[in-house]
Amino acid sequence: MSIIKNKPFYYSHYFKFSYFFALMLLLSACQHIQQSQSLSEGQISASESQKIDHLLMLINQRLEVAVVVAKAKWHSGAAIDDPLREASILNAVAAQARATSDLDSVFVRGFFQDQFDAGKIIQQHLISGWRQNPPSTPFDVPDLARDVRPVLDQLNPQLITALQDSRPLLKNPRVQAILAEHAQIFIHADAEIRQQVIQKALQTLLSNPA
Ligand SMILES: O=C(O)C(=O)C[C@]1(C(=O)O)C=C[C@@H](O)C=C1
Known part of the structure; x- marks a missing residue:
């Protein structure tokens, strides 16, 4: 065998x-x-999720710059609110959006105004903390024009591209829910003001579906 x-x-x-x-x-x-199963449960696709996360990551990067703005203004004594600078950014982003995307300028302006306002919540919080507790004031002295605004100027066009990619998705309520949910992961700020910052930064995105 x-x-x-x-x-x-x-x-x-x-x-x-x-x-x-x-x-x-x-x-x-x-x-x-x-x-x-996931599609029938109303989940969004991996590529949709990536676009939303990329937008949130850029929003967070811009908000992180608010900390450096606060340090620059703390040392220079400049006002937190700078309406002229805001107007000039709004005109620039609206012009860029017109030239490179089909985003409407009311949406773009609303979104960027939210980012200024969310950043100002961070600036206010930090500066009032330093006022109340002088030993906690920052040692580094960044210069607003030289060190800080160029960073914001680089982020703004990237945000427009990310807005263009995510805007058509926002009409899906599930995408809106994911945006709010993932904001809790991507957007960082001091615990005391974090929810306020998130709410402000997402205001136009959540209230103005495409
Ligand atoms: O550039 C400044 O002075 C900032 O404070 C930054 C910023 C912004 O987010 O771009 C925020 C608030 C000001 O009103 C103007 C602009």
């Missing part, structure tokens, strides 16, 4: 092949069920 003949069935190539094939079939079925 040959060795092959004595081999149990599960050693045969035929069995191994069928087993492998069945396993692959099962895995692909599971994947399919998982995908269709």
